Amino acid sequence: MSHPATAHRTSMGLDNRKMAFWAFIGSECLLFGSLISTYLIYQGRSVSGPMPADVLDIPVTSISTFDLLMSSLWMVLALAAIQRGDMKWAKIWLFGVIVGGLIFIGFQIYEFTTFVHEGLTLKTNLFGATFFVLTGTHGAHVSVGVLWLFTLWIRALQGKLGPANAMTVEIAGLYWHFVDVIWIVIFTLVYLLHT
Amino acid sequence: MSEAKGLRSWLTTTDHKRIGLLYFWTAFWFLLIGGLEALVIRAQLARPDNQLVSAETYNQLFTMHGTTMVFLALMPLGAAFFNYIVPLQIGARDVAFPRLNAFSYWVFLLGGLFMNASWFLPGHPAPDGGWFGYANLTSTQYSPGPNIDFWVLGLQILGIASLAAGFNFIVTILNLRAPGMKLMRLPVFSWMTLVTSFLIITAFPVITVALVYLMFDRVFGTHFYLPAGGGDPILWQHLFWLFGHPEVYILILPAMGIVSEVLPTFSRKPLFGYTVVVYSGVLIGFMGWGVWSHHMFSVGLGPIADSVFALTTMLIAIPTGVKIFNWIATLWGGQLRFTTAMCFALGFISLFTIGGLSGITHASPPADLQQTDTYYVVAHFHYVLFGGTIMGLFAGMYYWWPKMTGRLLSEPLGLVHFWLTFIGMNLTFFPMHFIGLLGMPRRIYTYSADLGLSQMNMLSTVGAFLIGISMLVFGYNLWRTRRHGAIAGPNPWGGATLEWSIPSPPPVHNFDVIPTVTSRLQLWDKHPHPPAAAEPVHVPPGSWWPLVAAVGLPVMALAPLTHIVWFAFVGAGILLYGIYRWAYEPFEV
Numbered sequence: 001m002s003h004p005a006t007a008h009r010t011s012m013g014l015d016n017r018k019m020a021f022w023a024f025i026g027s028e029c030l031l032f033g034s035l036i037s038t039y040l041i042y043q044g045r046s047v048s049g050p051m052p053a054d055v056l057d058i059p060v061t062s063i064s065t066f067d068l069l070m071s072s073l074w075m076v077l078a079l080a081a082i083q084r085g086d087m088k089w090a091k092i093w094l095f096g097v098i099v100g101g102l103i104f105i106g107f108q109i110y111e112f113t114t115f116v117h118e119g120l121t122l123k124t125n126l127f128g129a130t131f132f133v134l135t136g137t138h139g140a141h142v143s144v145g146v147l148w149l150f151t152l153w154i155r156a157l158q159g160k161l162g163p164a165n166a167m168t169v170e171i172a173g174l175y176w177h178f179v180d181v182i183w184i185v186i187f188t189l190v191y192l193l194h195t
Numbered sequence: 196m197s198e199a200k201g202l203r204s205w206l207t208t209t210d211h212k213r214i215g216l217l218y219f220w221t222a223f224w225f226l227l228i229g230g231l232e233a234l235v236i237r238a239q240l241a242r243p244d245n246q247l248v249s250a251e252t253y254n255q256l257f258t259m260h261g262t263t264m265v266f267l268a269l270m271p272l273g274a275a276f277f278n279y280i281v282p283l284q285i286g287a288r289d290v291a292f293p294r295l296n297a298f299s300y301w302v303f304l305l306g307g308l309f310m311n312a313s314w315f316l317p318g319h320p321a322p323d324g325g326w327f328g329y330a331n332l333t334s335t336q337y338s339p340g341p342n343i344d345f346w347v348l349g350l351q352i353l354g355i356a357s358l359a360a361g362f363n364f365i366v367t368i369l370n371l372r373a374p375g376m377k378l379m380r381l382p383v384f385s386w387m388t389l390v391t392s393f394l395i396i397t398a399f400p401v402i403t404v405a406l407v408y409l410m411f412d413r414v415f416g417t418h419f420y421l422p423a424g425g426g427d428p429i430l431w432q433h434l435f436w437l438f439g440h441p442e443v444y445i446l447i448l449p450a451m452g453i454v455s456e457v458l459p460t461f462s463r464k465p466l467f468g469y470t471v472v473v474y475s476g477v478l479i480g481f482m483g484w485g486v487w488s489h490h491m492f493s494v495g496l497g498p499i500a501d502s503v504f505a506l507t508t509m510l511i512a513i514p515t516g517v518k519i520f521n522w523i524a525t526l527w528g529g530q531l532r533f534t535t536a537m538c539f540a541l542g543f544i545s546l547f548t549i550g551g552l553s554g555i556t557h558a559s560p561p562a563d564l565q566q567t568d569t570y571y572v573v574a575h576f577h578y579v580l581f582g583g584t585i586m587g588l589f590a591g592m593y594y595w596w597p598k599m600t601g602r603l604l605s606e607p608l609g610l611v612h613f614w615l616t617f618i619g620m621n622l623t624f625f626p627m628h629f630i631g632l633l634g635m636p637r638r639i640y641t642y643s644a645d646l647g648l649s650q651m652n653m654l655s656t657v658g659a660f661l662i663g664i665s666m667l668v669f670g671y672n673l674w675r676t677r678r679h680g681a682i683a684g685p686n687p688w689g690g691a692t693l694e695w696s697i698p699s700p701p702p703v704h705n706f707d708v709i710p711t712v713t714s715r716l717q718l719w720d721k722h723p724h725p726p727a728a729a730e731p732v733h734v735p736p737g738s739w740w741p742l743v744a745a746v747g748l749p750v751m752a753l754a755p756l757t758h759i760v761w762f763a764f765v766g767a768g769i770l771l772y773g774i775y776r777w778a779y780e781p782f783e784v
Contacts, residue, residue, distance in 0.1 A: 010370040016291045020366045023396055027358060031400035034434065038404070038419075047425040122417050126425045129417035133407065151775075 021171050025178050032182050035137060036189060039130040046125035052194040055115050064107035065187050068142075071100025072180045075173045085163045087156060094153045094169075097176065101146040108139045131190065138186060141179045148172050199737070207737030209293035210703060214300050215279030216599065221304055222271035228311070229263035230666060232256045237623070237659035240652050243644040253640035254323040255342070259311075261326030262346065265446065266353050267307045269580065272588050273449035274299075277364055277388045279599055283694035283701060284382045286373025286710045288732070291366040294741045294777060295359050301745035302356035309749045310349030313342065322346035325638065327439070328409070330420030330431035335413050341756060347410050348752040354399045354406075355748060361395035364388055373693070375712035379473070382692045383466060386473050387452030390480040391445050397484075398441035405434035414755045429494060436487035444483040446580060447547075448476060450587025451518060454540045457590045458522055460690045461537040462529025465716055468521045475514035475521075482511045492560040493567045501560045508558035512551060519548055534688070535609030539590035542617050546582025550575055553628065568638075571631025577624045589616070589669075597687050601699045602680030608672040615665035622658025626651040691716040704732040738780060744773025 010016060043052075078093035112132070115121075120128045149172055155161045161169070208214060236256050239247045248256065278296065282289055290296050313321040320342045324333045333343045368381070368389045381389075408419035409431070418424025420431050459466045466472060488496060488504040496504075522544055531537070553575040557563040566572055589612075597603045630651050635642055642648065686695035693710060694701075695718055714720040747770025754763035 011372040011376070012369050014370065016366050016370055019370055020292065020362045023362050023365050027362075027396040027400050030397050031404060034401050034404035038408070038430065041427075041430065042425075045425045045427075122411065122415050126418060129411065129419055133411060133417075 015167055017167065017171055018174075021174055025174065028178065028182075032134075032137070032185075035130075035134045036185065039134050039190065042126040042130050046127045048125050050115075050118055050120045050124070050127075052127055052131075052190075055118050055120055056191055056194055057111070057114075058191055060107070061111065061187065061191055064104050065183065067100055067107070068104045068180055068183055071097045071104070072177050074100060075176045079166065079169050079173050082156075082161065082166045082169050083163060087159075087162065090161070090169075091153065091156045094149060094156060098146055098149050098153060101142055101149070101176075104142055105139060105146070108135065108142075112136075134190070135186065138179070138182060141182070145172070145176050145179055148175070204737060206742055207297075207739050209289070209297050209735055209737055209741075211278045211282050211290050211293065211296060212599070212701065212703075212705075214296050215275050215277075217300050218271050218275035218278055218303070219599075221300075221307070222268050222275060225263055225267035225307055226269075226272065227666065229260050229268050230663065232260040232263065234659055234663055236260060237656040239640060240642070241656040242653070243642055243646070243649050245641055248640070250640040251323065254325075254638070255319075255321040257638055258322045258325050258346070259314075262310070262322065262350075263307075264580070265326060265442070266350065267303075267310075269446050269584050269588070270357065271303055273391070273446070273584075274303075274360055276384070276449065276453065276588075276591050276595065277360070277391075280595060280694055281364065281368065281385050281388050282371070283598075283697070283705060284385045284692050285368060285371060285376055286693050286706060286712060287367065287371040288705050288709075289735070290363050291371055292363050293735055294738050295363050297738070298741035298745055299356045299360040299363065301742045302352060302359070302748055305745055305749045306349050306352030306356060309352060309752060310345050313345040316341075320345065322349075327435060328431075329435075330409070330412075330428035331422070333409060333413075333431075334421060343409075344413065344756050347406050347413070348756060351403060351406050351410075352748050352752060354403050357395050358399050361392040361399070364392040365396070368392070373710050373712050377712075379470065380712055380715045381473075383455035383469070383472055383476075384449070384452035387448040387455070387476050390476050391448045394441045394445050394448075394480055394483065398438045398445065401434055402438035405431060405438065408434075410755055414758070429491075432491050432494065433487070436490040437484075439490065440487040441480075441483045443579070444479055446584050447587075448479065450543065450584045450591075451476065453587045453591035453594070454522060454543050456690070456692065457536050457540040457594050458525045460594070460688050461532045461534055461540075462526050463532075463689070464525055464529040465691075465719075466521065467524035467527075468517075469715065472518055472521050475517045478514045479511065482507065482514070486511055489558060489563070492557075492563045505558050505560055509555060512555050512558075515551055519544060519551075534593070535604070535606055535613055536590045536593035536688075538610065538613045538617075539586050539593065542613065543583060543586040543590060546578055546586060546617075546620065550578025550580075550582050553578065566631065568636055569631035570627040570635050570637060573637055574624045574627035574631060577620075577627070581620055581624065586616075586620075589613075594688065595694075596676070597680075597683030598694055598699045598701070600676065600680070601683055602676050603683050603687055604672050604676050604680060608668060608675070612665050612668045612672060615661055615668060619658045619661030619663075619665055622661060623655050624658070626655050626658075630655070686718065691719040693717060703734050707732070738777065740773045740777035740780060742773075744770050744777060747771075747773060 010019075012019065074093045074096040078090055078097060081087075081090040081093055115128075120131075122129050122132050152161060152169060152172055205213065205217070208217075235248060236253070239245050239253060239256075278290070310322070313319065318340075320340045322328075322345050323342045324338060324346065328343070328346060331337065333347075368385055372381070408417070411417040412419050412421060412426075418426040420426050420428050422428065455466055455472060485507045486504060488500055489508045492501055492504075553571070557566050557572070557575065593604055593609055630648050631637075633646075633648060635646060635648055635652075642652070683699045685698050687699075688695070693712070696710065697706060710717070747766045747768070749766070750769055751763050751766030753766070754760055
């Protein structure tokens with residue numbers, strides 16, 4: 001995998017893939033911006049219950065939020081390890097991020113099924129529609145991230161990941177941190193300020 | 196460095212020039228289809244109380260005419276030039292992500308075919324809700340058939356193609372410039388491509404969300420746009436036009452870029468006020484985000500919102516006007532050569548100015564209330580999108596065709612094409628100003644003789660068929676040029692930018708030696724090229740995986756269309772398989 005031909009000179013001095021990824025993140029901001037705006041515009045406009053206060057469980061979601069935040073820390077440690085060539089810890093931290101992501105998805109599955117049992121579905125009211133589409137889109141992003149990191153972890157186990165291609169891990173990390181930041185916005189606006 | 200031949204080489208190509216040609220021909224066929232739909236519309240409106248097509252078919256015709264022209268003809272024709280010309284103008288061997296580029300094209304092709312497949316199914320359920328697809332006309336209550344599903348899903352697929360291309364061209368233009376090609380030395384066409392790409396990656400997520408809501412309303416029974424469940428149909432309008440107005444600039448900025456290349460070349464003068472033209476383009480890109488509600492004055496958003504959007508709409512005319520004056524000043528005192536490309540560029544200036552002026556008339560909400568949903572608006576945006584975008588694209592075709600094929604299009608035939616288009620275009624759309632102000636509404640399949648507009652409508656129809664004939668002349672010119680066009684040579688027009696420094700058509704690797712740029716007008720200033728040793732040129736091989744990954748998307752779209760869930764899993768599987776093979780195949784750029 002180590003072909004120096006890929007290390008092109010670029011006009012801005014920034015790796016092509018990294019620049020594309022920053023542009024992608026900018027684009028994603030508009031995607032989540034539209035979803036979050038819709039949620040806020042439709043807040044309090046459901047014609048029937050359940051309302052946010054009836055179903056949202058802030059203590060439980062705080063745990064999954066903490067878990068996602070920690071996974072971002074492990075992501076930082078995984079990248080630092082791979083950059084200094086410490087593949088043992090790179091594998092451990094990458095695995096940690098994957099487990100953190102899976103735990104978060106597990107919490108979301110638990111939350112969604114609980115809400116459905118309490119009578120909140122996509123069809124029930126505007127809260128249900130906006131909530132499930134917004135948090136579901138976020139959950140889908142986390143799932144893609146887990147699949148991506150799992151792929152990198154397998155590559156690491158195969159010995160095909162090293163300091164030479166730390167950039168691939170760095171970009172996956174950018175994605176992971178972005179998804180984490182979006183969750184902080186969602187957690188604040190949807191859960192903490194749900195009145 | 197011989198070029199690969201055969202079907203396989205085209206299906207797996209990652210060469211930006213070949214992808215540019217694929218974009219061109221695909222978009223050209225969609226332009227003909229969209230034009231054919233327009234001709235049926237005009238034939239139906241030629242006489243009052245005409246029964247050529249039913250009201251239902253008419254709805255499908257204007258819906259697919261608008262959707263096809265915007266998403267399948269004009270945007271991809273712009274993309275054809277982005278692909279072919281931008282890497283040559285910036286002195287690069289390809290785009291930043293050649294396989295992503297191929298993916299964009301295949302997704303565009305499949306999305307266009309997906310949407311148009313609706314014409315051929317039993318009952319031909321083509322989309323019929325207008326290109327703007329206003330809620331709640333698009334709800335299952337008022338549109339129970341699959342028509343709107345084809346539209347919603349087709350547009351989502353096409354959006355992915357545009358987004359991927361947007362990321363690719365941002366990185367290409369920012370990062371792959373030849374040494375010395377500073378941003379303020381970039382040819383204006385490349386600059387406008389950059390601005391357009393930023394608009395694409397910011398505007399398309401918004402319509403994606405709007406379309407996802409509509410899909411959920413139709414497939415999963417949500418109430419995003421349904422008042423019965425507390426939803427607000429106006430949300431659709433806001434999201435659609437929040438995308439829709441930047442989209443207008445996505446359509447016009449590439450044409451402005453082309454004209455900014457053509458006018459200096461055929462005036463033998465540098466573009467007047469280059470920096471101002473560039474900054475105006477960037478400013479238009481920003482301001483394009485602040486005017487969307489002028490499409491919604493008739494909604495009743497209140498006096499404050501109406502005033503703000505009236506003001507921003509009038510303001511955005513300023514950078515546009517600045518550009519027009521710069522183009523005119525470029526001509527002043529120049530050695531003008533009235534080639535076909537130049538004529539189309541001049542046609543662009545005059546017709547786009549008329550469209551711009553009628554646009555300012557509906558910046559005023561009280562005036563707009565009289566004009567909205569009438570043929571006056573149809574006249575306005577055709578002066579902008581036909582008089583502007585299409586004239587600009589034709590200018591680009593005549594200008595760059597010799598670069599792309601090695602042969603010059605016939606100038607006499609080109610001038611016939613130009614005058615037929617110019618006269619036909621004005622004959623078609625100028626009467627619509629009056630037809631509209633005298634009270635004829637848009638999107639109604641017929642009208643009564645009592646309206647007193649029969650003659651003007653007939654005039655408009657005659658003009659439309661004149662445009663049709665002009666396209667036959669152009670088609671013949673393209674066909675004839677394949678064998679009988681004069682050999683172009685590297686720089687038939689005496690252009691100043693880098694694409695003219697290499698053979699026509701360029702070799703696979705574009706530049707034997709990556710040029711060092713010392714001037715904005717590199718070839719005119721005749722700066723001696725510092726001698727550089729020829730480098731080993733590596734041309735990446737083709738790849739099947741962009742095409743395979745692209746196939747996954749329409750397969751996934753079959754799930755919400757047919758309500759058969761496993762299509763989603765099969766499609767996602769194909770997409771993932773394509774992406775993994777793509778990621779791990781040996782492919783050096």
